Structures are given as structure tokens and as C-alpha cells.
Amino acid sequence: MKKFFKRLLIILIAAIIIFISIFHKRIILTYALVNKYISLKNDNMRTPKINGLKMSQSMNYRDVIYKNTNGVPLTLDIYSSLKKDNNPSPVILYVHGGSWVYGDKNIPDALSPVLNTFREEGYTIISTSYELNRNKADFNKQVADIKDTIRWIYKNNSTYNIDPNEIGVIGVSSGAHLSLLAGYSSNDDFIDDKTLSKYSSKVKYLIDFAGPTDLNLLNTNDLNYDLTKIFNSIKDKDTVIKKFNPMNYVNKESPNTLIIHSSFDPMVPYKSSKELYNKCVQEHAKVELITLNSSVHDLSNISSTDIGSMSEGLLKFVIFNSPL
Template sequence: MKKILKWIGIVLLIIILLLGGYIYSIRGRLSLYKSIGEKYMEIAKNPPVINSIEELSTMESMDYKDVEYNNINGIVQTLDIYGPKKDIKGGSPVILYVHGGSWAYGDKSIPDVISPVLDSFRDEGFTIISTSYELMSGEEIFGKQISDVKDTIRWIHKNKENYGFNTKEIGVIGTSSGAHLALMATYTDDGEFKGDEDLAGFSSKVKYVVDFFGPTDLNTLDLSAGGGDINEAIKSAEEENKKEEVLNTYSPINYVGKNMPKTLIIHSKADKIVSYNNSVILYDKLQNTGNKVDMLTLETSNHDLSGVKDEEGLEIAMKMLKFIVRNSPL
């Protein structure tokens, strides 16, 4: 009996030591979960109130503003860096934000509606970067815009030592046309869509991408609804008998294969600008090719986020939080 109790004691001691070691090894993730839980409670008590994109205030407290990342034919593109609020072993994971605006409007200011989510990650050692890209003005430049976003990722890889980035842990969040560019930039190979020659030799690989209302098949869009500039740009391609080629070449759905970045899709059935089916076909094709993909379907939100209910705003925040936490290295 004494021997049995002795062995039970030894086994329990081993279990306790192993459990203690495991808890120690995931202490960073536990801290992140705690921070996320606190942020969840804040969001649950005060859900985001969204009337339209145009009314959103923007995220503040950046550490570096208008950092030049590429210069092509004298046209400079810049990015903003919202640095981590604490140091973590292995370097700072990076979340890159790509703005929307029908490829012709908008800027790299981060909407305040997602800033509480992003700030919770900054608290745990993440870096948030928002990037600009050349906007269309009467001429189709999808390729240039995609290379700008890819160059941003290449710049992150190039400058990992200067800023303490963990380049194995890069995620990209894109909204609307920014989601389209994010998908194109992350679903294509390193050698495609090269921009600045000084960045051409660097990787454009990322770990995951979050797609908000992104067009995945440009053939399905009523591009005239996007405004005069994008409409004129597509007309210019049509006049050169290149419209079909352009729409197919720059549709993310045509680049889905194996080993895509993990993808979270967020889209509304009520979207009248980008058909909800764009996200359905992307989700299905990613699943059929063995990729990891998740999707949140909204019921009431319009493309500009107007009409979204409080509970859907909360769903958006929580889906993003959970997805990024699952892909966290901590």
C-alpha cells in the first residue's frame, strides 16, 4: 500500500511539474487572453456604433508617421507604425492594415471602430502598420497598387532588425478594395508584382489575412457604383480591349491554390456594392484546396458598414480577436 501511495505521489509530482512547465511556456498567450477578455468586456458594454465609414474617427498614438517604403519614378508611398507597448521574445508580430476606398479614394488612417481590437494586441507586444498605395485617377493601375502592398510587406521583412519585427508572424487586414489588394498581395508569389527594385529581393510572405467585404472576382462588380475615377479607369481598359484580361488578371479567386495564408472572411448578405457571393466562392475554393479559412456572415450591414446592428459590431470585433489570437505566436 505504501509503495502504491509512493508511486501515486511521484506521478502527481510529475504531472504538477509538467503542468507548471506548460503554463510557463504559454504565459504570453495567457496574458494575451486576459487582455483580450478585458477588451471583450469593454466592447460588450459599449458596442461600436457605426453609421458609415465616412463618420469614423481614426486611431491615434502612432510612433512613426509617413515612413517612406518605396519610391517608383518619383512617386513616394508611405506607412505609419503604431509600435508595441511591451517587448516580447522573438520580436514583435506585425498586423498590416490596407485601407479601402474603391481603389481611388481613402488614406491609411485606421478607423477607430477597429482600434480597440488593434490596441489590445499592441498592449501585448504587436506592431500595427497602416500603408498607403497609389490611388487610381482615370487610368487602371491595379498592378501598381498590388505591388505597393507587396512592397510594404517586403519593407517589413527588410527592416525587421531596425524595428524589431517578427517576420514569421505577419498578418494583413484589408477592407473593401483594400481587402482585394491584400488578397492579391498575399496570394501571389514573391516574384510577382515587383515594385521598388530595392525591395525586389525580399519576401512578401504573411501568416494570415483578414478580408472585410473584399471583391474576389472583379467580373461580378458593378464598378460604376465605385465612383467616377474607378469607372473611368475601367473604361480606359475597355477602350484598349483589355477589360476582360484586366478583370481576370486581378481577381484573387484566380490565384487560390495550396498553402495560402490562413484567411478570415467577413461579409454581409446585405452588401449591394460587392456581392456576398464573392466571399462564398472564395471560402469554397479555399476549403476545396485544403486551406484554413473561416467566415463570418453578417445580415444587415451595408458595404460602408452603415446599417450594422450593435450585436454584429460585437461579432466583428470578437471574430477578429479570436482569429488573430489563434494565430498568435505567444
Template sequence: MKKFLKKLFLILFLVIMIFILIFHKRLLLCYGIAEKYISLQKNISSTKNLDIRVASNSMDYKNVVYKNTNGVPLTLDIYGPSKNIYKSSPVIVYVHGGSWAYGDKTIPDALSPVLDTFRSEGYTIISTSYELMRNKENFNKQICDVKDTIRWIYKNQSTYNLDTNEIGVLGVSSGAHLSLMAGYSNDKDFTDDPDLTAYSSKVKYLIDFSGPTDLGLLNTSNLNADLSRIFSSITNKSEIIDKFNPINYINSNTPKTLIIHSKADSIVPYKSSEELYSKCNESGVKAQLISLDSSAHDLSDISSDDIISMSKGLLSFIVLNSPL
């Protein structure tokens, strides 16, 4: 009996120690993110406008060509882990916004604290580009580009020491729309580069910042000249809406999804995120909706309360989906 109790005590002790080690890592991760966001919050409170662009001077690989189709070389930037904690590194892919026609892969200032902290915890951040729309609609190609970025990660996992079982995708605005389409569609759908077709495009989770999940809700009546030409090129509106609405692709195998959207968004209706969240729940998909109260669509003039809500949600979601 004494031997049994000793063995039981030893097992319990080991379990408790393992739990403490895991929990301790997550506590340190949470603390690191909170510390960086407190610093960011102080900077925001001292200026009227938040510059959402930040210099990319700490990346390990810049402008890596991941494919070249349509005569347009597409590139990605790799921000490797600042600490080698894992045998192979978990990956967070960043997909920029810009109304499908503008923008680049520079990491926004509002997101850099959380991404920098995850780098210090062994993550690799990959910021990708996609072929911007010029004069006509080209959703299909852009979705292919995001999926081919993921396929490129699978193809090059050993070269860059990447863990393809731990890929998350974070998209902003139109980049969120493309990310959701890439993550929700079938593995072999939306192919472009023949050299990447054989590779998987599966991801573990998705983070949607103010993404248009129902194109039918977008107000296209007051667009600038560039966007007017693009949307005027659409002759089969109902077909385009049906084919390129992420909400239409949700099923029981859809990756876990975090949705972050401001109720004050005047560009993409908050209703689209409510619909996405409801559809995920109806389909048995694990989803979370974080509602911001006063931030603009591009996260400019973001309030202190919204920073707290956003950072807390990002922190808990990624940490709970991490291999820690």
C-alpha cells in the first residue's frame, strides 16, 4: 500500500510540475504581450492619430519570391523566431488589407506588439503579398495567391524549420476576406502555380479583422475611380457574391475563427461579422466575436478600451491554439 501511495504521489507530482511548466510559459507569454500593449497604449494616448505603418527592419528574409504567375512575381517576408523554443516553429501568416487594390505586406503598428511577442516565444511570422486588382475584379487569383502562400510554407517547411501543423492566418479587411476564403475552401480549391498544387493549404485557425464576409452588404455606390472601374467590371454580381462569400464555405471542418470588428466601422458593415459568427455557431465551428466600440475600419484613432479588448482577445485565442 505504501509503495502504491508513493507511486501515486510521484505521478501526481509530475503531473502538477508539467502543468506548472506549461502554465508558466503561457503566463510569461501573456505578460509579454500585455507589457507591449501597455507601451503602445501610452504612445497612442500622446498622439491624435495612430500611424499604422511600421518599419520592417527586423525580418530575417525580405521579398522571398513564392511564385511568379501572370508575369507578376509575388513575395513574402519572413520574421523568424527570436528564440528557438520549438523543434520546428509555429507560423502566423499576415495578409494585408487595402480594398483588394491597395496596400502592401508591411506589418501594421497596431498588430506588431502581439506578433513581436509571439516571435520571442518561438513563432515565425510570414507577411505575404498578393496580386492587386487593376481595373477589373480578380478575387479568384487573389485567393489562389493566399492559398499558394500556405502551400509554399508546406513545400519549404524543412528549409525554414516551420511546423505545418501549427499554421494560423491573420487577415485585415480585404486581407481577412481572402484569408477566410483560403482557410474555409477545400484544400485543393483555388490553385494557380502548378509547382505548388500538390501541397496542402490547410490551416489550424483564422483571425479576421473586419473582413467582408458578405460581399452583398458592401456599399459600392461612392467609390473612388480605381475601385469604381473594378466593381463596374463585374457583370454577374450574384454569381460573384455567391462564389466569393466566405460564409458560403463554412462546414463542420472549418478552422477555429476569431472575429474582431468595430461597431463604428463605416467601410465594412459590422453586420457581416455578426452573420459570420452566427453561421459558425450553427455549423458547430468554434468561433469568437470581439466587438470594438469606437475604432475606425483601419484601426486608426483606436481607443484604450478597444486596445484592451483587441489584445486580450488575440492573446487568449492564439495562446489557447498554441502548442505551449
């Protein structure tokens, strides 16, 4: 019995040492990356760099077709790791916003410095497109497009030296809505490309920038022509809301989630993010919420203070979900 307790004590001490070493390493890495980001951001205010605000200047693969199921080739861009080693790279997938109708896969300037900071630490950034709604709403296809992007990453991981077990997703606005649905739903949900359906769509974590997570809260009374046409095409609104509300898919196995949302958002109610946060807590899914104070939705006029808090929180979240 004494030998048993002695061995147990040795195992526990070893486990504690390993835990502290990993935890300490991530604290140090967080501190280093936050300072590197601040330095990069300040440098770019003085002199533009190739790895600065404009990520498109250092893109490695542009308009890679990941599928074509509807007569519309869908493409993605790849920004490879800037770290020179042979280890498979963790992946951050970016999904653009635009009210499901507009937008493209160009990465916003507000996100470029922090994403390039990750590239310097060994991450690959992938920015994807999805089929935009034109004459009618087709959320099913759009969610399937995001899941098929993830499946494509699994399929092509060796070609681009990326680690499919280390995929995080950043979605903005409607892109966050689609990303949450893609990440929370099961692998057998939202199938489009049959050749990709045999691959996994599992991700490790999700970052939600002001996503409409409760469609019941959206104000659809004062929309432009395009959006009015889209929402008027929905005949059974209750069924659509039930199927495409990310909160309906949350469970204790859901990927870790970081929610970033302004309490003064003029387009998507901040309440929806609070509801998602509360649902994750209720279901014992890991979640964090960062509240911004700018009157901003799409990051276009975000304040420097909010850029700082957003970036630091994002850096910490990714690192503590990271293999680095």
C-alpha cells in the first residue's frame, strides 16, 4: 500500500510540474505576443510593412477552389506560417460578414496585425468565401460552405503542411453566425459537396465577432431592397429560426467560444451575445465574452481602445487553446 501511495504521489507531482510548465509557457507567450502586436501596430502607423496592415501583400495562395457544387466556384486564400520549420501549422479560418448577401474574403485591416502576429508564431491563416444569398435565403448552403471549407482543410492538410486537429474559426457578423452553426453542429449536418462529406468538420475553438446568434432578435423592418427580398423569401420563419439559431446546437461538447461584441452595436443586438454566453454556461460549454464600447458592428470604425482590448483578449484566447 505504501508503494502504491508513493507512486501515486510521484505521478501527481509530475502532473503538477507538467501543468505548471505548460501554463507558465502560455502566460509568457501571451505576454510576448501582446507586446509584439503592440510594437507591430505602432510600427505600421509610421512605416507600412509587408507583414503589416495589408495581409493581401503577403498572401501565399490566392483563390484556391475548394468546391463547385452549384455552378459557382467557391475559393479560399491561404496565408502560410511565417515561421520556418517543418511542423504542421495550426490554422485560423476567417469567415467574412455582410448580412449573408454582401462581403468578400479580404481580411479587415483591424484584424490583419493580430493575425500576422500569429503567422509569425507558426499559424496558417485561411480566408474563405461562401455563396452569397441573391434572390432568396439559403442559410443551409452557406453553413455547408463553411463546413466544406473545414472538410477541405482536413482533406488537404499534408499538401499545405497544416494540422487539422488545431483549427480555430473567426467569424464576423453573418460570418460569425455561419461559423457558430458550422462549429456547433454535428459532422453529418449541412452536407453539400459529397466528395468532402467523408471528412471531418470538427474545430477546436470559435471566435464570434457580433454574430446574430438569436434570429428572433433581428429587426427586419427597415432593410434595404436586397435584404428585404431575402427575408421575404422565407415562408416558414419559425422553422428557419429553429434550424439556424446557433444556440439550439450548444452542448457541453461544443468548441470553446470567445464572443466579442459591442454593447452599442447598432445592427445586431448585444443581447443576442449575452444569450449565447448564458446558454454556453448553462450547458457547461467553455465560453468567454469581451464587451466593446464603440458604436461599431463591422470593425470599420472601432476605437483604438477597443482594438487594444479586442486584440489582447483574442491573443490570450487563441494561445490558451493552442498547441504552441
